[in-house]
Amino acid sequence: MTTIRFFCTRWGAAGIDWYKWAAQVRTAGYEGVETDVPVGRPELRTMLDALKAEGLQWVGQHWQTMDADFSTHKAAYREHLDDLIAAGPLYINSHTGRDWFSLEQNEELINLATELSVQSGIAIYHETHRGRFAFAAHVAADYMERLPDLRFTLDISHWVTVAEFWLEDQSATIASAIERTRHVHARVGYTQGPQIADPRSPVYEEAVAKHIHWWDRVVAAAVKSKRKELIFVPEFGPAPYMPSNPKDDSPLADQWNINCYMMDLLKKRYNQTFLNTIS
Template sequence: MNFCKSSYDPATLPPRLQVHQSWWAMRGIGDERGEWSLEKKIANIAEAGYSGIMGRLPAPEEAELWRKLLDQYQLEFGIEAFPEDPDEFGTFLQEAKEFGVSYVNAQVKDSFVVGDAAVKRLSGIIQEGKKWNIPVFVETHRGRITQDLLRTVEYAEALPDLRFTIDFSHYVLAGEMLTSQERAEDCFQQLLKRTSCIHGRISNGQQIQVDIGPAGEHPMTERFLAWWKQGMKNWRQEAQHGDVLPFVCELGPVPYAIDRYGFCTNKMEEISNRWEQGLVLKQLALQAWREVQEDDEAGF
């Protein structure tokens, strides 16, 4: 089974959730003095209580600084990848291994690869992850090989070792599903059985990323929380001591974030505070994990 291993926690610890912040979500984040520096962003991520960052493999000229800061703040580091050719992906994984990456979130190219060709490509990517002993999770994402719900279920049925980064915001948007219909819900539950990572973002069937309010008051929050909790529960049933489930708060900048024209500033402005919204998602994830733990302890 393909699970993320923590570099800092001993393998004797029970299976646990770690909340990570997306580096993409930090784009443009700052204060009245401007966007924070790389160093300040990482310091603030650690101070806010995140356990790690999901970003991209640093460029060679930045690798030493990134490694220093990650070690200084004891942050896990997962990375995004956009693989197409399994052999080329193997070379990428070698670099990731050398840097000390905890896991790889793979948005596999592309949405026009289907059927047996898609299964073959995914199988090759899975095998490369095993070869380099790096957990590789395929993200449920629009515009990728996992373009839609139905074909992704077929891939899961064909590949028992296929593990997912669950991000149902894409399917809710692509299917214009304001609520989960019965047939769609059956498919969602099939994918949740392969949960190895969760991306925290809520969509409403028309926007990929909505502001859920200061305490998650948005009506779609409950639906997404139910999916996240089921994914957590499924993961716990198979996890071993030392295993980690990353929950990544992944609120992207414009055009993911909704913007509007500011008549006072004469420029486009985001309608949400992505940093604050990420902290709301963080608290929701931790609460969901506590509830799953309590249910397991109670035998539910």
């Protein structure tokens, strides 16, 4: 039976003491975290010790490589992946390539990640993220056709934002992406942006329902494939992702509370009864 687990994003918590934050994460009910690795070995050791002290596992995240020159970009990409692999995460979620690199260049980076994954035994999944190779559904379709082993971190809010509609006419591409999804970022976007202000508001009922429908299908695919587990990361972000009050630039909602709300909502939804109905 597939186990659905929930990890906490480190995004928005930079600068908070690792031990304090890890204790907060565990108390909230998360089983692990998603994070990049700190620069400098002393902080990395502190991070790993703090997570171990709270019994938390972790997924590595790569997002840093932004170089415009492809050769420089590839070298930096490899360096960041090597650092993550050496630190020993469960697996890695990667922001891979650039949206304006050629298909062949982005494919070269994906193949490099595959090579490192095979060598290390640590899986690398590629996030459907704006600015990267899989920034839009119709573009990701080309890569899926060429790369049968391509696996995703699905953050479908990006595809909705790029398309400016709910992707109704790309059902085949969505279905293929769902079958390839191994990690989920549970942030709700809408047709004009990657993050609604507050998923608890009835104003955003349609957007929340659309995303839950897609996530249900990801869970169903994992269960039917008899995968051991599927990890969700509620990933509502801080400013400037978080919409703000134009009068004083204050956030319209609290990032931590929203992510905990989304975790609790999905925990209740993906209970044993739900899983039994699709097994």
